[in-house]
Amino acid sequence: MQSQSPAQGHAPGINPHGADHHARSYLVGLGYAIVLTLASFWAASTPLVYGPAVPVLLGVLAIAQMGVHLAFFLHISSAPDQTNNFLALIFGLFVTGLVVFGSLAIMSHLNHAMVSMDQLMKMQR
Amino acid sequence: MSATGESLELGSAVPLSQQGPAPTRVVAGFGFWLFLLSDIILFAVLFAGYAVLSGATAEGPTGAELFDKRHVFLETACLLASSATCGFGTLAVLRTDSRAMFFWMFTTFVLGALFLSMEAKEFASMVAAGAGPSHSAFLSAFFALVGTHGLHVSLGLVWLVIMLLQVATLGFQPMVARRFFCFGLFWHALDIVWIGVFTIVYLGAH
Numbered sequence: 001m002q003s004q005s006p007a008q009g010h011a012p013g014i015n016p017h018g019a020d021h022h023a024r025s026y027l028v029g030l031g032y033a034i035v036l037t038l039a040s041f042w043a044a045s046t047p048l049v050y051g052p053a054v055p056v057l058l059g060v061l062a063i064a065q066m067g068v069h070l071a072f073f074l075h076i077s078s079a080p081d082q083t084n085n086f087l088a089l090i091f092g093l094f095v096t097g098l099v100v101f102g103s104l105a106i107m108s109h110l111n112h113a114m115v116s117m118d119q120l121m122k123m124q125r
Numbered sequence: 126m127s128a129t130g131e132s133l134e135l136g137s138a139v140p141l142s143q144q145g146p147a148p149t150r151v152v153a154g155f156g157f158w159l160f161l162l163s164d165i166i167l168f169a170v171l172f173a174g175y176a177v178l179s180g181a182t183a184e185g186p187t188g189a190e191l192f193d194k195r196h197v198f199l200e201t202a203c204l205l206a207s208s209a210t211c212g213f214g215t216l217a218v219l220r221t222d223s224r225a226m227f228f229w230m231f232t233t234f235v236l237g238a239l240f241l242s243m244e245a246k247e248f249a250s251m252v253a254a255g256a257g258p259s260h261s262a263f264l265s266a267f268f269a270l271v272g273t274h275g276l277h278v279s280l281g282l283v284w285l286v287i288m289l290l291q292v293a294t295l296g297f298q299p300m301v302a303r304r305f306f307c308f309g310l311f312w313h314a315l316d317i318v319w320i321g322v323f324t325i326v327y328l329g330a331h
Binding site: 012022023026027029030033034037040041043044045055058059061062065066069070073074084085088089091092095096099100102103104107 | 154155158159162163165166169170172173174176177194198201202205208209212213216219310313314316317320321323324325328329
């Protein structure tokens with residue numbers, strides 16, 4: 001196993017500071033992930049939450065769980081020795097956001113501006 | 126994190142520009158992390174397509190009619206558990222403990238295969254019920270998104286078998302350990318994509 005100088009940063013997923021600390025991180029992450037997953041499935045099927053609020057709640061739970069996986073399983077953090085990993089993550093999230101929200105915005109605008117089928121039939125006559 | 130103080134001290138003693146290239150493990154890990162992010166962007170495109178087309182059912186079945194939440198919950202449980210066992214397997218690689226490594230990685234393989242078989246069953250029953258990918262734009266987008274994730278999981282299982290064979294024949298060489306860490310990153314990233322799938326596709330079905 002190669003040793004590495006800490007100031008060179010470290011690769012995602014590998015924490016070089018002892019395996020015990022690490023095992024705890026996986027267990028803690030698993031605990032959070034189980035709670036958040038159960039909460040998601042509960043929120044989707046319960047009548048207790050106000051209907052229109054359910055998608056928002058599901059979104060919040062999903063983003064929280066993705067954060068848990070990133071922090072506890074992939075060991076990504078904003079620590080100084082992880083600047084490269086963190087910047088790459090931010091850029092990835094930026095592109096993801098552009099693609100998803102850009103597509104949704106453009107397509108809903110197009111749908112809104114589209115001539116309805118009835119009108120189209122009248123124009124052809 | 127305890128490393129922070131040390132790294133800052135070391136950094137002040139030797140400027141970053143004079144420390145030479147980073148060790149291979151860091152470079153390989155970072156490169157693979159970039160690949161994973163590009164893979165996540167691929168999934169973002171498929172998610173965007175699904176979100177746009179999810180209402181276009183062509184008077185066919187909707188998501189709410191097709192999806193069984195209990196089935197999805199079991200799939201999610203398999204994948205989440207396999208992510209954790211993969212983590213313990215990676216720790217065993219760090220300790221070069223081959224018995225623990227084979228145990229955890231074999232469990233990971235079984236859980237991943239279980240997930241795939243459940244997904245295959247779901248796809249087969251949907252196609253048999255006439256809700257195949259050619260039925261509507263919604264179903265095309267569904268099969269493209271969930272199918273691509275399933276394809277990634279299948280490739281991950283093939284990769285895992287190859288890694289187990291490499292450990293059996295080559296032992297824990299630095300090269301083999303590096304590949305194993307990359308596999309772990311890949312597996313965890315697939316679980317992150319699955320969070321998006323079960324939230325948007327299955328729980329968000331209306």
